[in-house]
Amino acid sequence: MARDEGMTIDQLAHSVGMTVRNVRAHQARGLLAPPTIRGRTGYYGPEHVARLELIKDLQSEGFNLESIRRIVDRTPAGSTAEVLDFTRALTAPFTDEQPQVVSLDELRERWGEQLTPELARRILELGFVRSLGDERFEVLSPRLERGAEELVKLGLPLEAAVEVTGRVGRHVEAVARVYVNLFLEYVWRPFERAGEPEEEWPRVRETLDRLRPLAAEAVLAIFGLTMTREVEQALERELAQLGRPERPQRATARRAGAGRPGSGRPRPGRPRRRPSRRRSSR
Structure with missing residues (x-):
């Protein structure tokens, strides 16, 4: 039927x-x-x-x-x-990236001795990997894991790569909240106050669909501008340090010249005590 x-x-x-x-x-x-x-x-x-x-x-x-x-x-x-x-x-997932299910042995093979129990717990806390039980894990973003692998290849310890990724994640969470609040304030709440009219549902859905890529493009563009500015400023500071003349070691010179003949200043010593006068007894 x-x-x-x-x-x-x-x-x-x-x-x-x-x-x-x-x-x-x-x-x-x-x-x-x-x-x-x-x-x-x-x-x-x-x-x-x-x-x-x-x-x-x-x-x-x-x-x-x-x-x-x-x-x-x-x-x-x-x-x-x-x-x-x-x-x-x-x-719906923001990207079409598919999570990857791996075993504990596979993770150990990838990261070797750097994957300590403490670091493994930290990775789970950050939400990059989810435990499925029976020593099986779900890597939520294989792309993010590959990024960590590249950082390790550049000479960074795995622990540092994980912490850097965690710090970036906290900043991105704040950015995501900004766009969610934008949607709530200017799209959802007016729609809700209007009584959620049935004919407006397609517009709300379309706004949400379009906001996602726009937010990603804006974040990427701002990151590019900010990264360029930060690199330029850091490079200017380092070059300024290289261009400064070395300061004379005044303290060393004073210690080396003190007390020598002709140095102009005698080596300071302890003050001499005057002999006490004895009273003669009559």
């Missing part, structure tokens, strides 16, 4: 990859609208499918059921598909 004509609960569960039990549980929690009853059978349509897909996506992103309920309650009837598309756009 086509979706537009309605699906039974078994067909609905199969179409979204859930069990009938889970579908009924979401209904009991108020996350799914009741079906349309024809005869003695309930039928579900595209809105129910979109709602269940939205619930699945939010759960995969770590939202608990109470948070999902609040999101679902705020979703206008008939807009679930738009909210689902927007949520998927919001949580």
Whole structure:
């Protein structure tokens, strides 16, 4: 049976990859609208499918059921598909780079003795690598790992390369927050205050899609300008240091010349004590 004509609960569960039990549980929690009853059978349509897909996506992103309920309650009837598309756009990876799953032995082979247990914990804390259990790990950005490899080839210790990458990551997090706040202030909150009109969902989605590459281009352009300026200033300081004449070692000269004949100043000594006069007893 086509979706537009309605699906039974078994067909609905199969179409979204859930069990009938889970579908009924979401209904009991108020996350799914009741079906349309024809005869003695309930039928579900595209809105129910979109709602269940939205619930699945939010759960995969770590939202608990109470948070999902609040999101679902705020979703206008008939807009679930738009909210689902927007949520998927919001949580989609920023790049098409695929994470790489490696074993602990592979990591040790790559980094050798430099990968100490302490440094491994630090890498996990920074979020560059995620533990999957059973000594398997997910390298979230192989490109970032290759960058660390190049730094090590240039002579930097692995620990220094990791710390530099962590510091850069903190700065980039601040930049990302700037653009997220920009989107919230000028796009999302006005849309929310307007009552989240259904016809505005495509514009909000398009703005989000266009903002991502624009933010990346702006960061790259600013970094290029800033890097050029910092290198020039650092080079000027170093060249200025090279051009300065060496200072005479005055203290050494004074020590070498002190006390010599003709030096003009006698070596200072301890003051001589005058002999005390004894009173004669009469």
